[in-house]
Amino acid sequence: MTIKKEMILINRCKKIILSMLLSSLLVAFTGCDGSPKSSVTILGGKENIKYATLNSEQKASLSDQKASPFSFAFEKKNPSDIQYLKNGEEILIDFGSNPPDTLSISDGLLDANGDYLYTSKEITDVPYVTKKGVYSFNLDTHIASALSSYYEKDKKEFRGFIINAIWEKQEKNYAFVIQSNAL
Structure with missing residues (x-):
């Protein structure tokens, strides 16, 4: 038994x-399904910054500049609704519990329609630091701000940022726009 x-x-x-x-x-x-759940929070000062997730057609336009990836921010009739940040302020980018494996950030000056003011040579890479999975950088004066021969005291300019986030099986681009002082 x-x-x-x-x-x-x-x-x-x-x-x-x-x-x-x-x-x-x-x-x-x-x-x-293997693809990361990607949500991002972008903070400037203490406020959320509105951003857009770019599709593949908009990603292609980053190099050929036929369509602006920043047009979402200029849809309203009043571009002064775009958040203003002083040079030196910190911008935080938080992907929550799913930070990307690789990240790059670019910065370019924009006109009042959301198109780049200058060629791709004046689009700069932004250095950032990572603390506890949160990416941050201080807003510096853009190098192309000095290209204008017309000086205006307290001039504000539009700046467009592209975040390229890469995970093992996915890549996403995010765009956001701010206003900052020119010099």
């Missing part, structure tokens, strides 16, 4: 192990 009890116990263990294995496979194949 003890052999019979042992066989029953072994069969139960096999069933438990098999059901655990099947459950794991079911979760692996149906519950995980």
